[in-house]
């Protein structure tokens with residue numbers, strides 16, 4: 558008897574409406590700086606002013622020209638959800654309930670998307686629940702405003718400098734103003750950037766670095782950036798990261814003798830002529846080097862050893878906020 562196709566979960570994207578996030582985001586960032594600074598970021602929740610973070614820690618720029626506002630987990634752990642900061646009701650009535658509803662709906666859509674990814678990997682639909690990735694989900698919603706000012710022609714200033722997201726998937730709602738770009742071949746130089754078209758009512762879904770580790774590069778994390786276009790731009794990024802205690806290790810269905818997890822990404826030049834790239838053990842990307850000494854060292858490094866999600870995220874966040882002494 559022919560095998561029945563798996564029953565695919567349906568993701569109803571009529572709710573949440575991604576464009577609704579842009580309206581609330583615009584309202585928040587329109588407040589006077591003084592009011593926003595009263596909500597200055599503490600324990601990763603609240604307001605971050607312009608230039609306070611850099612998504613490409615290797616750039617020695619003064620930070621990314623964007624302001625952001627973080628909303629952390631709402632559910633399960635009341636101590637954690639109490640850490641969130643909200644604009645006072647008399648300043649922005651209904652803002653908090655609107656954002657809470659949006660957060661819960663995107664979380665629902667994100668979980669269903671993970672079911673699809675699990676099925677695509679020949680895993681049980683609930684794989685990510687079973688490995689504890691969604692125990693007390695810990696996603697963060699980052700609201701963003703890019704003033705969009707163009708720099709001088711000789712300097713490359715990005716609203717969000719080139720990076721890949723850290724977790725499993727990101728559901729990104731944008732307002733239709735261009736600026737978001739992706740690079741398909743992230744280890745090739747020079748980098749080729751392509752505009753991401755805006756699709757009304759749709760999310761852009763980015764694969765994150767931990768999903769790349771889990772799938773041994775079968776699902777590549779997306780290198781992306783936001784360039785200024787001379788227009789204000791608003792977006793809302795929902796980062797679905799694995800629970801801090803979840804151990805992320807290469808899936809059996811994604812490795813084979815010819816593609817073991819420890820070598821999948823580490824061949825650097827050499828006779829094989831394969832892609833030139835490498836990661837160090839902490840997974841910050843290392844540029845490819847051609848010296849024989851470097852080759853020998855890099856080939857010995859285990860590329861994707863199992864890691865605890867919380868440790869990995871902590872390290873990446875430390876690099877992102879190195880510019881901001883208020884961590």
Ligand SMILES: O=C(O)CCC(=O)C(=O)O
Pocket residue numbers: 699701717722729731737781783791792793794
């Ligand atoms: O604003 C955007 O479109 C992208 C934001 C982003 O990549 C991020 O916050 O990680």
Ligand SMILES: [Fe+2]
Pocket residue numbers: 720721722781794
């Ligand atoms: Fe991103």
